Amino acid sequence: MQGGVGGLAAGLISYLWEYQGVHRPHFIVVEPEQADCLLQSGIHGRASRAIGSVDSVMAGLACGETSPLAWKFLTASVDHFMTIEDGQAIEAMRTLATGGERDIPIVAGESGAPVWQPCNSCAPIPTCRRRSASMRNPVY
Numbered sequence: 001m002q003g004g005v006g007g008l009a010a011g012l013i014s015y016l017w018e019y020q021g022v023h024r025p026h027f028i029v030v031e032p033e034q035a036d037c038l039l040q041s042g043i044h045g046r047a048s049r050a051i052g053s054v055d056s057v058m059a060g061l062a063c064g065e066t067s068p069l070a071w072k073f074l075t076a077s078v079d080h081f082m083t084i085e086d087g088q089a090i091e092a093m094r095t096l097a098t099g100g101e102r103d104i105p106i107v108a109g110e111s112g113a114p115v116w117q118p119c120n121s122c123a124p125i126p127t128c129r130r131r132s133a134s135m136r137n138p139v140y
Contacts, residue, residue, distance in 0.1 A: 001115055003031030003038045003081070005063045006070030014073045026079050030114050032056035033083040037066045038074070042081040047071040057086045060111030082117075089114045 001009050009029050016024045031038050034052035041048040047066040056062040066074075092113040099105035108116070 001027070001029055002061055002111060003029045003063075004061050005065065005067040006038055006041075006074050007067055009038075009078070010067075010070035010073035013077045017077050024077075027077060028080045028082055029074070029078050030061075030082050030084060030117060032058045032062050032089075032114075033085050035062040035064060036083045037063055039081040039083050041066045041071055041074075042078070045075070056089075057110045058089050058114055060109075061114070084114050084117050088117055092116045 035054040037050040047068040054062040096106040
């Protein structure tokens with residue numbers, strides 16, 4: 001799901017955690033590579049600032065600092081924090097808009113489409129693994 005400062009993610013994830021418990025979905029929070037405040041928070045174990053600029057096509061997700069309140073919920077419930085490049089967000093928008101043989105086209109903006117990236121067979125790609133921080137088994 002979308003990262004930003006973590007508020008939306010904290011709200012949805014805490015709701016699902018409360019009602020589904022151990023049967024909850026696996027949570028991957030996505031943010032722009034250059035605005036990686038949540039990834040940095042995962043690495044440092046506390047609400048942190050991004051190490052890059054917040055200039056991104058994913059303007060709604062380009063935040064420089066994690067919300068300390070949201071972090072209290074995210075630290076215990078997010079499985080992975082992941083960053084993606086602007087080009088990947090643009091590619092995700094195109095792919096979703098094109099649809100497929102059995103999929104209808106989906107119109108998604110630059111801050112909504114990036115959540116598709118982890119679902120797009122990302123785990124086998126080494127660069128994706130390097131840019132994610134797992135809260136259960138950290139990979140930096």
